[in-house]
Amino acid sequence: MLWAYFHCYQLTLDTYVSQQSASPCPVPTVVYNEKNNAVVQLNPPAKDTGLDVGFGLAQTAALCPHVNILTYRAEAERDTLISLAHRLYPLASDIVLEDTNSLAIRLDNLVQYYGSYEVLWSTLTHEISLSGIHYNYATAWGIEAARLLAKNHHNKVSIQTADIRESLSTCALSQTELDSKAITSLAKVGITQVGQLLSMPVHELGRRFTNDTIRYLTALRGETFPTRQVFRPSDTFEKTTALSFEVENTQHLQPYLNIQLETLSHYLRARNLTTSAIEFRISFREVSPLRLAVNAALPTTALKDWLELAVLKTERLALPAPAISLTLTCCEFEPTAGDNGDLFSNRFTTLAQKQLIGRLKAKLGDTSTQQPLMGNSHAFEKMCTYDVQHATETYQFDAAPTFLFSQPKPLTQGSKICFGPLRLQTLWWEEEAQPRDYFIAQTLQGRRLLVFKDHHKRWWMQGIYS
Template sequence: MLWAYFYCYQLTLDAYKKDGGATDCEIPVVVYQEQGNQVVQANSQAIKEGIECGQGLAQAAALCPHVHILGFNRDTEKETLLFLAHRLYPLASDIVIDAHNAIAIRLDNLLQYYGGLNALWHVLINELHSAGIHYYFATAWGVEAARLLAHNKTNRYTDNKESIILLLSRCRLEQTSLDSKTIATLAKVGVRQVGQLLKLPVHELGQRFSNDTIRYLTALRGETFPKYVLFRPSISFKQLKNLSFEVENTQHLLPSIKALLISLEHYLRARNLLTSSILFQVHFREAEPLSIAVNGAMPFATQKDWLALVELKVESLLLPEPAIAISLTCQQFEPIENDGNNFFSHRFTSVAQKQLVGRLKAKLGDNSTLHPKAGNSHTFEGMTVNQVEEITPAYTADIIPTFLFERPMPLNLPTRICFGPIRLQTQWWSSAASQKDYFIAETNHGVRLLVFKDVNACWWTQGVYS
């Protein structure tokens, strides 16, 4: 077997930079873990100021008073790691999420598809670089051995067993997953390097150490291979992003919204899916989450199309209190139709119209647009309606106009008859009986109208064709 291990040592900083935060060349940024009162991540500018990982917050602030501090959150880092796993899954099927900041990928079962280790490795590295993730890496016959080499910052990939053994032998016991008591016991007999440990007979170690220690050592040697739970992508998309600071203006939410939409775009592209409905939730400290539903007139996949609708949706939105996080959920998907078009191509005739309808709904509300439809009636007054509530089949005829006036208006334009007449005599059994001869007339500008002549030979216009 051959596994690659990627130790993502600054996931919080990478996510902050991707969301539009300060880059390495701007201001010093550190990630602070309150539980241990220490800096766990620092960008290059902070390191230039003398800040190092492991320092306390007071020491870091003394070295650089203007340092920007981010809170460490293990769950947030795991969310970022899951997003990375979703991006890598179309390239490699056997993926293991290890802790909150590391990912392992099995390589040996993919070599025949990629034509060798070099080609496969460059595909994976290119995807990691596109995601903007910093990492240390290594390869070995098992996850445990690859983990040890990656934490040792080996940064080499190879499938040569002798090379892997040589790299492992140079690691210190403190870098392994052994507990401190076991490391101290081995140090008393002069064993401080992994190379020394691997040379000891297993049966002698089994008399002095626990079964967990023996299982770890045999896995490190490649004699046993522990079972790991493989990553499988979720059937729906949901991602939560904690904001770097409390946001009071909805316009300041747009960078985080864009980052979530980019994640959704990668999710959809990897599965050849589209969606026409997404749901944002803005989270607060005290108030209930604020839901923002965005519906498109047609299914989209790219963040550019969705962002244009979301901007219209949130520009007039008022937050009840400062926001601390925002999440995106998408559960309704549509497959891409195999109509011969490229995935990113657009048909102007249909797309432009539906994009306009989507923008109007995002700006004015879901009830801002009405679609003319054929009503279930044999009279022209009921043939064209804006909404059909009945389930019964609608009446269809070529003479049905697109738009009907609320009431007929006198015809005072010069027109010529294109079609007709059609005589309709309604309610002949009551005093409200009416008789009309209907025609389709065309004006000098080419506009076609629905006109009729009543029993008094007066001409009226009742609708317009489009």
């Protein structure tokens, strides 16, 4: 297996920056954890003033009196992480949420759909970058190993086992999740790095550590894979945003409305759904939440349409108290209509085939489109034709490929046989009549080909299945 681990180390700060009109945020800003009395996140302007992670509130205020302080909320970061998982789910199925600020994605079972690890990685990271989230990352054979590398700022995609093992060997034991007692015991015998630990025999580990420690170490070595709860998207949409300040005027709510509606639009388009009813819930400190239902005349996903309706709904609204959070909920969905007028920007897949062909012919001419049809022959060379007119009665054969080559091509790529053999004898009155043994082969990338072996025992490609 191969897992990618993304450690989103400043979710609160990234959420705050995305809500501001200016980017990046020019004001020194820190995220303060009241429970530990420590700064846990800060932006570059705050670092320039001498602040750092771990500073207390008094020390922070003394070094930078005009610093902007945000309160750390684990629940808010968890909600942001879930929103990111919803965004990545159409691209990757096996997603595991870790803590409140990290997620792991399994890669090895997706590469057959993307063609290569490079394309898969580019697709995932591009989607994360669109959300404006900063992260450290790593890949390894298991989540535990990938987590250790990511939290050590490895920031490298490693596919080979030898490369992963070499990267892990340089990590210190103090950076692992071993308890202090186990680290102290290992240090007494001269083991201070993960590489030394990975080379120890299993029976030696069993003598020295508890069962919990053994389970972690075997998972780190890639010998066991603990069961994880895989993320599954909810049937309804709900997004809560903690406001950066107490909002007293509804005009100041518009940037937050825009962010939430943009997330909803992405959610609907990824699932090929529309909606005609949404609800906003504005929360206050001491007043009951205010609920606002917004309805559209027709089901839609367009951000512009929903934003206009939301602004009209809230522009004359008087808030009973300063607002502290905003929640968008959508529970009623409808499938996308097949007569959608936009062919490419919305990228809906339910557009009728005949409607698409009709528009192409109207734009490019009656002979611009071709339709693959079955020909009236049992030989594969004449079994598939491309007709620009009307379909006629054809010879049906289940093993026929979608596309046939005009001439057979030598089979040069690695593949395995999935079906066959099927022997066909070409017509005796044709030139070079000979029997052929046909097979269906699958390449290492998952593509299926129609291949045959001639009487000289040479392998050829005849067509491709879609």
